[in-house]
Amino acid sequence: MLDRMKCLGLLRERITKEIVVATYSTATDWLAIADRPLNYFSFGAMGLASSHGLGLAIAHPDHRVLVFDGDGSLLMNLGTLVTATAVAPTNFVHVVWHNGTYEANGGHPLPSTSVRFAELARAAGYRKALQISDMSAFETSLDAILSEDGPLFVELIVEQGQLGPRSYADMYSAERREAFRQAVKLEAGASRHAGSLQ
């Protein structure tokens, strides 16, 4: 099994201008190590992280969009797998952190702990769907996660993280949303400028 914080740490070392859409427990862990303007947090409507990410991927084709979804969250919006593959943005990467529990809600188990999310994604039509459960495979797959054309799906089998109340108040803030809006606007301007110089 993978350690989520170690995986996030490796991703943090590699990520530059990618938009990261994170939700619940993974979001608080990600924010703790990577507080950056291009983070977008999905809260209040569990299951919708991938839908937010899909909209962002369509709106920002020059950015890679990494969605850090939860297993319980994805189960609340399984149709998103079909919608995402119908739209099929090449910059869309759907990462599901599979620990078998509703970690943000007290650690209760999923209705079934034998769900194979990568197989569901493959059947829905993702261009590529990986299931990764050990660190060396994760490290080997990082290049693909960060550069291959999507839509990609990555199921990471992780240990349950820290239980207990986590604070989402800061993530909800209007200031953070505005900072994100300005950051993507700035990046879009930079991309246009780079294009005009070519």
Next chain:
Amino acid sequence: MVRDPTADVLHGTSVIDAVKAADISRILAVPDLHTSAGLLARIADDPTLQLIRVCKEDETIGISAGLSYGSIRSICLFQYTGFLFAMNAIRAVAVEQSMPICMMIGLLGKEPGVAPIESSRFGVRIIEPILDQLGIEHHLIESDTDVGAIQPAIEAAYRNHRPTALLIGRRPI
């Protein structure tokens, strides 16, 4: 007395023209019998609009929010039952996070000429009171004479970062 010929008909093309005038480029939709032939089918055939078909109505709220961060305007098109299904997403994303979510809601079964609140259908009767409780501005689009409300409502939603609801009260033709 001369009866206004536009008072008892709603053309899907009129709705589409109004939506385009508000710079909407994406339609996020779950099929609804009420708007199926007169509106959704026409949208699907319109090369200047991009239709994104989704599986459940709450997906439209997330996608629309994401699109808005790239200045792409969209409409979420679904039936009132889908509005009820997507309630938590609407509450959290559209209302509490102040996002410009523009919903076009088909009031399937609403009797033409009857106010939604007075419909014999329970599901239709409760829509406007729910929108009022959520603080979401709403407009009844029942005939071509109401279509003029569409563009200003969408413009206001994007200008003020708040949701709006356009209630399709009659089956468009």
